[in-house]
Amino acid sequence: MSTTQLSLKSAHLLPGLAEDFQQQLEAVVQDCRQRPSLAKKRTVTVKFTVIPDPEDPDDVLISPVISRATPSRQIQPIRARRTTKNQLQFDFVDEDL
Numbered sequence: 001m002s003t004t005q006l007s008l009k010s011a012h013l014l015p016g017l018a019e020d021f022q023q024q025l026e027a028v029v030q031d032c033r034q035r036p037s038l039a040k041k042r043t044v045t046v047k048f049t050v051i052p053d054p055e056d057p058d059d060v061l062i063s064p065v066i067s068r069a070t071p072s073r074q075i076q077p078i079r080a081r082r083t084t085k086n087q088l089q090f091d092f093v094d095e096d097l
Contacts (some may be wrong), residue, residue: 002063006062009020011064014064016048017046017064017066019022019065020066021044021046024044024067025044027070028042028043028044028070029066030070031070035073037049038071038073038074040071042068042069042070043068043073044066044067044068045066045067045068045069046065046066047052047063047064047065047066047067048064048065049062049063049064049065050062050063051063072094078090078091078092079091
């Protein structure tokens with residue numbers, strides 16, 4: 001087992017971090033390709049959660065978390081009206097079925 005200082009240069013040595021980051025990055029790039037008309041930003045975030053080690057007060061436990069955010073699809077609002085039976089009705093085009 002080797003030891004090194006945790007930094008941006010060495011973070012890729014953490015098990016699975018580089019692979020997960022690459023997968024998340026590829027997913028947001030793919031989303032840009034699939035929805036080029038949606039000009040909103042996509043993000044990939046690398047976060048390190050640090051808590052004290054309950055077994056050794058001199059150590060800490062570091063949990064890397066990688067997440068992504070893609071904009072949701074824009075769906076036009078519909079106008080609905082309440083029926084006499086207190087249900088909602090809305091109009092649609094038959095092609096939408």
